[in-house]
Every structure is written in C-alpha cells, then in structure tokens.
Amino acid sequence: MTENQPSSLYSDLAWAFRMIxxxxxxxxxxxxxxxxxxxxxxxxxxxxxxxxxxxxxxxxxxxxxxxxxxxxxxxxxxxxxxxxxxxxxxxxxxxxxxxxxxxxxxxxxxxxxxxxxxxxxxxxxxxxxxxxxxxxxxxxxxxxxxSETFVQNLTYHTACQDEHVHLIFIENYFDPDPTDTEFEATFLFLIRENGKLTIKQDKHNLGLxxxxxxxxxxxxxxxxxxxxxxxxxxxxxxxxxxxxxxx
Ligand SMILES: C[S@@+](CC[C@H](N)C(=O)[O-])C[C@H]1O[C@@H](n2cnc3c(N)ncnc32)[C@H](O)[C@@H]1O
Missing domain, CATH: 3.40.50.150 (Vaccinia Virus protein VP39)
Incomplete structure (x- = not known):
C-alpha cells in the first residue's frame, strides 16, 4: 500500500533526519x-x-x-x-x-x-x-x-536502515526561475516498516x-x-x- 502526502523533514519526519x-x-x-x-x-x-x-x-x-x-x-x-x-x-x-x-x-x-x-x-x-x-x-x-555552485536538477539518493525501518531518501534541486533568488528542494521518502511501504514528500523553497x-x-x-x-x-x-x- 502506498501514500503520497505532504510532510516535513523538520516536523513529522524529523526522526528520519538523524538516520539520513x-x-x-x-x-x-x-x-x-x-x-x-x-x-x-x-x-x-x-x-x-x-x-x-x-x-x-x-x-x-x-x-x-x-x-x-x-x-x-x-x-x-x-x-x-x-x-x-x-x-x-x-x-x-x-x-x-x-x-x-x-x-x-x-x-x-x-x-x-x-x-x-x-x-x-x-x-x-x-x-x-x-x-x-x-x-x-x-x-x-x-x-x-x-549561484556560483548551484547545479540544475541535481539528484541524490541515500539508503539507510535501523532495526525498525528501511529508508530511501531522494533529494532533487531545481531552479525554475534563474532570475529570482530562490530554488526548489524536493524530498521523497520511501519508508518500509514491517514490509509496509509509505511514500512521503516534502518541498522547500531555498535561497540562492x-x-x-x-x-x-x-x-x-x-x-x-x-x-x-x-x-x-x-x-x-x-x-x-x-x-x-x-x-
Ligand atoms: C538542515 S537543518 C539544520 C541541521 C543542522 N545543521 C544540524 O547540525 O543538525 C535546517 C534547520 O533550519 C531550521 N530553520 C529554517 N528556517 C529557520 C528560521 N527562520 N529560523 C531558525 N531556524 C530555521 C529548520 O527548522 C531546520 O531545523
């Protein structure tokens, strides 16, 4: 079973920050x-x-x-x-x-x-x-x-696990408008707990x-x-x- 719902790395998903x-x-x-x-x-x-x-x-x-x-x-x-x-x-x-x-x-x-x-x-x-x-x-x-170091559409993934959870964390960085001072960081979380998959997403606007x-x-x-x-x-x-x- 899968879900696709907004979440936040700094609130309900803060536990994942320590693992990632x-x-x-x-x-x-x-x-x-x-x-x-x-x-x-x-x-x-x-x-x-x-x-x-x-x-x-x-x-x-x-x-x-x-x-x-x-x-x-x-x-x-x-x-x-x-x-x-x-x-x-x-x-x-x-x-x-x-x-x-x-x-x-x-x-x-x-x-x-x-x-x-x-x-x-x-x-x-x-x-x-x-x-x-x-x-x-x-x-x-x-x-x-x-602006000097930014790479358009850069994507990473990290795999980690503890005794309860297997976690895949995917991060993507994209600047839809190079004339302003912001870019998008989009995070996807594939969380497997006791065989059950939950997918969460989180999007942040960051300064450039x-x-x-x-x-x-x-x-x-x-x-x-x-x-x-x-x-x-x-x-x-x-x-x-x-x-x-x-x-
Ligand atoms: C990637 S985390 C920082 C992790 C940190 N370097 C560490 O050692 O754990 C980014 C943090 O910025 C905080 N943050 C975002 N906007 C903020 C603001 N306006 N004032 C204070 N903290 C803010 C978030 O709550 C989040 O905890």
Whole structure:
C-alpha cells in the first residue's frame, strides 16, 4: 500500500533526519569551521550562538571546544538536539528576529541559512547575528548553495536502515526561475516498516544568492568581510564560507 502526502523533514519526519544525516558526518566540517572562527575572530572564541541549529548535529562536535547555545524554529528538531546534547542550551526562535539579549564570541548559521529566500531575509539574519556578537567576534555562514555552485536538477539518493525501518531518501534541486533568488528542494521518502511501504514528500523553497550579494549584505551590516572555501573530502564538493568580523 502506498501514500503520497505532504510532510516535513523538520516536523513529522524529523526522526528520519538523524538516520539520513547522522551527527558523525558533521565532525570534520565542524572542526574546520571552528578553526576559521578562531583564525578570524579578534578575541578568544569560547562561546557560540548557532542559529538554525536543527537536530544539533554540528553542535555534537562544536560543544567539545565551545560553550554552545542553539536556536531553531522547529520544536521537533529542538527535541532531537536536546536528546543528543543535554549539555547545550537550546531556544525556540526565528533567526530573522530572535533576540536572546546576550552576546557571544562567535555566531554561526550553516545549512539553515538556505531558508533565507530574499535579500531582505538574509539581511535580517545577519542583523540577528550582529546583535549577538561581542566586539572582535565573528559571524560564519556556510550555505549549501550559491549561484556560483548551484547545479540544475541535481539528484541524490541515500539508503539507510535501523532495526525498525528501511529508508530511501531522494533529494532533487531545481531552479525554475534563474532570475529570482530562490530554488526548489524536493524530498521523497520511501519508508518500509514491517514490509509496509509509505511514500512521503516534502518541498522547500531555498535561497540562492551570488557571492557578491553575501559580501554586500555582510559589509552593509558593518562587519568586515572575509571568505573561505570548505572542500568536503567525502563528496568532493566545494562550499563557499562567508565571514564577518565585528569591530
Ligand atoms: C538542515 S537543518 C539544520 C541541521 C543542522 N545543521 C544540524 O547540525 O543538525 C535546517 C534547520 O533550519 C531550521 N530553520 C529554517 N528556517 C529557520 C528560521 N527562520 N529560523 C531558525 N531556524 C530555521 C529548520 O527548522 C531546520 O531545523
């Protein structure tokens, strides 16, 4: 028996996120990003605010070097994050508007920054980061895609299983209108539980900006712009990393 119904990786399907993208897969990347935070900050980096922290998979590595505070929009993801990292402080909030009235040595927004789909939203997220940075602190952002790295109609699949479920996760990235700042991420889930197949789908609109836009937004916020490239040795993909230092 099959079903085809809208769902969300960050609410009813949040359990699948841990299977598809387990915490250990974030270790190498988290270490490299932490080294850049230390390199570019003008103060010792001891505290970190992670906006869009998701299920806490980056935090699992980052908390070994830093006092981490995480913020995410979705309660189901925060529940997973709290289970994985009971020693990390988590808050429900929107990266465009949240104010914790506290400052940190570094603020990061990794893959979650993709949910900023207009330049205005990107500016709001950068303003949130700036409001939470100590002088000399650093903002580090790493979107999954920029206009320079985007590949039309790219499709991947991942197969995973635990003692209850066999899961196939298919992801497709498509930009129907290259003149705007959005593209579509479409996810299909083939979930087999005790021989019964359930098919779920989820669609996200994600932001797509040129590197020059990232630079302008960071500079217009009054932060000193820096950039790096993260090369993922497992997938051979290059990610653009955008940093802003607060003076
Ligand atoms: C791919 S997950 C991030 C996973 C994360 N890197 C980890 O280590 O587990 C993307 C997250 O962005 C969050 N998100 C999307 N829009 C947001 C917003 N406006 N403010 C805060 N979080 C947001 C979603 O709830 C989701 O948990």
């Amino acid at each position: 993208s387990p915490p250990e897969e974030y270790e190498q990347e988290s270490k490299a990003l932490f080294e850049w935070m230390e390199q570019y900050a003008e103060i010792p980096v001891r505290s970190l605010l992670h906006l869009g922290c998701g299920a806490g998979h980056h935090d699992y590595t980052l908390k070994k070097s830093l006092q981490v505070t995480g913020v995410d929009l979705n309660d189901s993801m925060l529940k997973l994050a709290r289970e994985l990292n009971p020693d990390v402080e988590y808050h429900q909030g929107d990266m465009r508007s949240v104010r914790l009235n506290k400052q940190f040595d570094a603020v990061t927004i990794f893959d979650s920054v993709g949910y900023m789909t207009s330049e205005e939203e990107l500016k709001q997220a950068v303003e949130t980061a700036k409001a939470h940075l100590n002088d000399g602190g650093v903002l580090l952002m790493m979107p999954d895609e920029t 900006f040129h590197a020059s836009t990232w630079q302008r937004v960071i500079e217009e916020a009054g932060l000193q712009y820096k950039e790096e490239i993260y090369h993922d040795p497992d997938t051979a993909k290059d990610y653009q990393v955008f940093l802003g230092v607060k003076h």
